[in-house]
Amino acid sequence: MIVTTAELFKHAYGKYAIGAYNINNAEQTMGLFKGCMASKAPFIIQISKGARKYTDKLMLEGMIRSADTIFPDAIFAVHLDHGDEETCYDCINSGFYSSVMIDASHDPFEKNVEITKRVVEAAHKKGISVEAELGMLGGVEEDVKVEDGAATLTDPAEAEDFVKKTGCDSLACAIGTSHGAFKFKGKQSLHFDVLEKIKARLPGFPLVMHGSSSVPQDEVARINAAGGQIKDSAGVNVNEYLPAAKLGVTKINIDTDGRLVWTRVHREFFRDKPGEFDFRAPGKVYIEEYAKFIASRNELLGSAGQLDDLRASLKK
Numbered sequence: 001m002i003v004t005t006a007e008l009f010k011h012a013y014g015k016y017a018i019g020a021y022n023i024n025n026a027e028q029t030m031g032l033f034k035g036c037m038a039s040k041a042p043f044i045i046q047i048s049k050g051a052r053k054y055t056d057k058l059m060l061e062g063m064i065r066s067a068d069t070i071f072p073d074a075i076f077a078v079h080l081d082h083g084d085e086e087t088c089y090d091c092i093n094s095g096f097y098s099s100v101m102i103d104a105s106h107d108p109f110e111k112n113v114e115i116t117k118r119v120v121e122a123a124h125k126k127g128i129s130v131e132a133e134l135g136m137l138g139g140v141e142e143d144v145k146v147e148d149g150a151a152t153l154t155d156p157a158e159a160e161d162f163v164k165k166t167g168c169d170s171l172a173c174a175i176g177t178s179h180g181a182f183k184f185k186g187k188q189s190l191h192f193d194v195l196e197k198i199k200a201r202l203p204g205f206p207l208v209m210h211g212s213s214s215v216p217q218d219e220v221a222r223i224n225a226a227g228g229q230i231k232d233s234a235g236v237n238v239n240e241y242l243p244a245a246k247l248g249v250t251k252i253n254i255d256t257d258g259r260l261v262w263t264r265v266h267r268e269f270f271r272d273k274p275g276e277f278d279f280r281a282p283g284k285v286y287i288e289e290y291a292k293f294i295a296s297r298n299e300l301l302g303s304a305g306q307l308d309d310l311r312a313s314l315k316k
């Protein structure tokens with residue numbers, strides 16, 4: 001069942017975070033649904049602009065509709081990840097997405113407000129939730145690369161002002177994470193001090209953490225042992241997910257880790273079976289491994305086991 005992110009956040013706020021996972025193909029979709037069903041967790045399917053171009057946006061829509069039929073107990077939102085204004089309107093008008101992200105965080109504050117406000121107006125007319133972003137994460141996004149040192153943490157006073165001015169339903173904040181597999185140099189922690197200040201100014205308001213992959217070092221070691229060359233990678237400490245959730249982070253975005261699972265499975269598979277050429281053989285392994293990974297993340301986010309209680313609360 002497709003619901004809005006606002007409905008998911010209402011149940012999760014202050015208690016646990018909903019995992020937001022990107023999908024691009026059928027194997028990822030199957031693994032995601034299987035993992036969420038095994039761990040009895042609600043979830044958010046994220047669709048990036050890149051994913052919409054990879055096969056076709058309608059292909060993704062078809063896969064998700066089919067998964068919804070195959071797994072009738074699933075409760076999830078369909079969310080556009082890092083949208084520009086035009087893509088937001090396309091998703092809002094599609095009648096399929098239940099949530100969009102307008103990411104104008106690279107524009108000056110007033111322009112970000114202006115653009116976000118327009119998207120909120122269009123989305124709310126159709127009952128669709130809007131995530132906006134303030135502050136700048138480091139690392140690589142689809143169209144932009146934020147150079148080392150250029151990332152800026154979200155200013156709590158600006159965050160309060162921004163939410164009041166735009167009417168957005170949730171806010172992606174920069175609290176020290178970045179996209180991709182190379183987040184930190186050395187050991188670093190999230191900026192819980194900033195998060196606390198944002199929560200104090202926006203009590204009860206759902207916050208979003210992008211760039212939350214943990215980049216498991218055992219996974220990277222296996223990839224490299226099977227011919228990969230991923231150097232100096234580092235991710236978020238998984239023991240910081242729940243403390244962040246208690247401070248109002250209701251959505252935690254994890255994409256890179258899933259790509260690492262894919263890379264490990266396929267590198268090891270073809271290393272060990274060099275004569276194999278049926279792509280379904282490694283594909284099957286990947287679906288099961290991705291499902292296991294998703295279930296393990298839902299446990300860490302606290303969303304595991306919440307499905308029945310959420311279902312009951314949605315009926316009220």
Ligand SMILES: O=C(CO)COP(=O)(O)O
Pocket residue numbers: 081082178179180181209210211212213214253254255256257
């Ligand atoms: O924020 C993300 C998607 O919007 C994903 O972040 P990661 O690169 O850490 O997985």
Ligand SMILES: O=C[C@H](O)COP(=O)(O)O
Pocket residue numbers: 022048049050051081082141142179255256
């Ligand atoms: O934030 C970016 C997400 O990880 C999606 O990545 P993508 O734009 O390469 O699909």
Ligand SMILES: [Zn+2]
Pocket residue numbers: 082103105106133137141
């Ligand atoms: Zn951004």
Ligand SMILES: [Zn+2]
Pocket residue numbers: 082179210211253
């Ligand atoms: Zn992101």
